[in-house]
Amino acid sequence: MLRYSLALRSAASGIATNLIPAEAALLETSGFIHRVKVLNLPTKDMNSVSTLFKSLGVKQFKKSPRWDYAYINFKTEEAAREAMQKLEGTQLRKNTIATEYSSISEEAFNKRHEDKRKEASEILSNDSRTPAEKLADQVTPLYKIPYDEQLKTKNKSGIKHIFKLKKEIARLKDVSDEGKAQISWAFDHENKPCKFLDPIASPEINGYRTKCDFSIGTDLEGNKSVGFQLGLYRDGIISVLDPADCLNVPDTAKTIVKSVQDYIRFSEYDVYDKVSKQGVWRALTTKTQKSGDVMVVVQMNTETLSEEQVSKEKIKLADYLTNLKTPSNEKVNIKTILLQIWNGVSNGMNEKATTEVLTGDGYVYEDLLGSKFRISNNAFFQINTPATELLYSKCAEWCEIDSAKKTTVLDICCGTGTIGISMAKKVDQVIGIDMVPEAIVDANFNAEMNGVSNVKYFASKIEDKIDLLIKSNNEQVVAVLDPPRNGVHSTVIRALRESTQIKKVIYISCDAKQAQPNFIGLCRPISKRYLGTPFKPSRAISVDLFPHTEHCELMVEFVRD
Numbered sequence: 001m002l003r004y005s006l007a008l009r010s011a012a013s014g015i016a017t018n019l020i021p022a023e024a025a026l027l028e029t030s031g032f033i034h035r036v037k038v039l040n041l042p043t044k045d046m047n048s049v050s051t052l053f054k055s056l057g058v059k060q061f062k063k064s065p066r067w068d069y070a071y072i073n074f075k076t077e078e079a080a081r082e083a084m085q086k087l088e089g090t091q092l093r094k095n096t097i098a099t100e101y102s103s104i105s106e107e108a109f110n111k112r113h114e115d116k117r118k119e120a121s122e123i124l125s126n127d128s129r130t131p132a133e134k135l136a137d138q139v140t141p142l143y144k145i146p147y148d149e150q151l152k153t154k155n156k157s158g159i160k161h162i163f164k165l166k167k168e169i170a171r172l173k174d175v176s177d178e179g180k181a182q183i184s185w186a187f188d189h190e191n192k193p194c195k196f197l198d199p200i201a202s203p204e205i206n207g208y209r210t211k212c213d214f215s216i217g218t219d220l221e222g223n224k225s226v227g228f229q230l231g232l233y234r235d236g237i238i239s240v241l242d243p244a245d246c247l248n249v250p251d252t253a254k255t256i257v258k259s260v261q262d263y264i265r266f267s268e269y270d271v272y273d274k275v276s277k278q279g280v281w282r283a284l285t286t287k288t289q290k291s292g293d294v295m296v297v298v299q300m301n302t303e304t305l306s307e308e309q310v311s312k313e314k315i316k317l318a319d320y321l322t323n324l325k326t327p328s329n330e331k332v333n334i335k336t337i338l339l340q341i342w343n344g345v346s347n348g349m350n351e352k353a354t355t356e357v358l359t360g361d362g363y364v365y366e367d368l369l370g371s372k373f374r375i376s377n378n379a380f381f382q383i384n385t386p387a388t389e390l391l392y393s394k395c396a397e398w399c400e401i402d403s404a405k406k407t408t409v410l411d412i413c414c415g416t417g418t419i420g421i422s423m424a425k426k427v428d429q430v431i432g433i434d435m436v437p438e439a440i441v442d443a444n445f446n447a448e449m450n451g452v453s454n455v456k457y458f459a460s461k462i463e464d465k466i467d468l469l470i471k472s473n474n475e476q477v478v479a480v481l482d483p484p485r486n487g488v489h490s491t492v493i494r495a496l497r498e499s500t501q502i503k504k505v506i507y508i509s510c511d512a513k514q515a516q517p518n519f520i521g522l523c524r525p526i527s528k529r530y531l532g533t534p535f536k537p538s539r540a541i542s543v544d545l546f547p548h549t550e551h552c553e554l555m556v557e558f559v560r561d
């Protein structure tokens with residue numbers, strides 16, 4: 001029971017597990033599964049593990065970001081031993097890799113998966129909650145708690161992480177007296193580590209999610225369905241349930257889900273089955289912006305379809321979605337419809353897949369802090385627009401741009417350029433960087449559309465270009481970091497420290513626990529690895545972009561003299 005509820009919590013919190021089902025490999029095997037356990041891998045850093053395995057021709061493996069090991073299944077013992085030979089002793093991020101071999105009969109392996117599925121379905125059948133309640137508990141786990149209390153709890157959690165930072169800094173080993181003087185704030189037991197401002201509530205607490213990713217599958221009765229997946233695939237639970245009672249999903253998205261479900265139920269093609277890897281309809285994404293613009297992306301597996309069948313389906317689907325009506329018979333303003341063709345094994349929308357624009361121009365637009373932003377399918381955009389406006393205007397306020405000084409804002413992980421463009425008119429220049437090329441194309445377009453010409457954008461991983469960015473000297477340089485959940489590479493933090501021009505870093509984190517190593521990197525005393533005067537936290541604030549969930553943005557200002 002505990003295992004199941006943990007699985008549900010993990011899915012509910014929206015944290016990606018990065019588990020790539022080994023079952024995919026199993027389908028192609030016969031007789032025995034030859035399994036290699038790869039040990040001493042870095043935790044969290046899935047990219048370097050993926051790159052290492054890809055260099056061996058291995059695309060599928062099983063690893064959670066928390067594990068320091070992974071499993072790879074091979075069709076033959078020879079292939080497994082060959083991979084072991086290549087991996088054994090390899091250095092990956094200072095870890096020396098070791099391997100272990102085991103084999104299991106395919107029958108036993110399948111039985112284990114089937115047992116898990118049975119166990120999970122027994123748990124489900126003993127659960128007295130309605131399917132809607134189960135899903136609401138998973139997607140919006142705090143929904144029964146009054147919003148004020150949700151906010152208080154999230155605020156406390158943000159504060160706790162800054163206190164933890166103070167403790168971790170004070171606990172650092174082998175720090176000289178000089179080093180201790182650099183981090184004296186961490187030994188100050190009289191005062192808080194920094195100023196904590198009152199949390200900012202989300203102006204809207206229901207239906208705020210402008211982007212929703214839905215699965216297509218079958219419900220608990222086996223009917224074709226569109227919605228959220230209940231539980232986790234690895235636990236053998238692959239039911240897809242109606243999001244009608246999920247408080248964070250907007251009504252327009254619910255209308256689209258229901259309509260696409262009707263369409264699919266009438267379709268001659270089946271839904272995609274994640275175990276057998278058969279079927280056509282796979283996933284649906286909706287972007288329902290506050291501006292009124294709507295984007296719909298449908299994902300299909302076309303492996304078994306002829307070109308003619310695919311062409312017919314494109315016309316039929318576009319025609320159907322273009323004429324969608326709300327329950328009160330109003331037309332849904334679908335501005336653009338996209339079809340993603342993905343025949344690979346990984347689930348969910350895939351940046352590498354071919355995505356064709358069926359209607360419209362392939363973009364939606366959103367208004368934010370007086371500017372207009374174009375958003376393409378693959379670009380990140382915050383999912384709660386009114387709360388984002390509060391977050392970014394607070395960020396601009398904290399940047400304390402001195403109009404008498406020539407100032408550069410570094411918009412690190414800039415997405416479509418929101419933070420920099422909304423501040424550009426007050427500063428000398430904005431330099432932005434993001435690893436998603438489409439986001440940078442959008443950022444350049446957005447700057448021009450808003451009459452902003454003092455911006456420069458780079459499409460690159462920040463860790464590859466940070467040296468170039470910090471060369472941008474000016475009288476004042478402020479770095480704003482709005483990175484993904486797991487923060488930025490330590491090279492980025494080290495470079496920011498080494499740039500003497502930068503006196504202030506504003507760090508916006510959607511997961512303060514995972515950002516902790518970055519916070520520590522900014523604040524730790526000077527060492528051989530960490531040069532440059534350390535920063536210290538000066539103020540922090542929680543801004544809730546995700547009501548009814550456990551997530552919250554924490555913005556921290558780090559300063560130094």
Ligand SMILES: C[S@@+](CC[C@H](N)C(=O)[O-])C[C@H]1O[C@@H](n2cnc3c(N)ncnc32)[C@H](O)[C@@H]1O
Pocket residue numbers: 379380381382413414415416417418419433434435436439460461462463482483484485
């Ligand atoms: C939380 S979003 C913030 C985006 C933007 N500031 C906004 O609010 O729209 C994080 C962004 O970091 C980008 N990203 C993730 N890893 C990156 C990396 N290593 N280098 C550069 N950008 C990265 C993602 O593409 C995404 O746009």
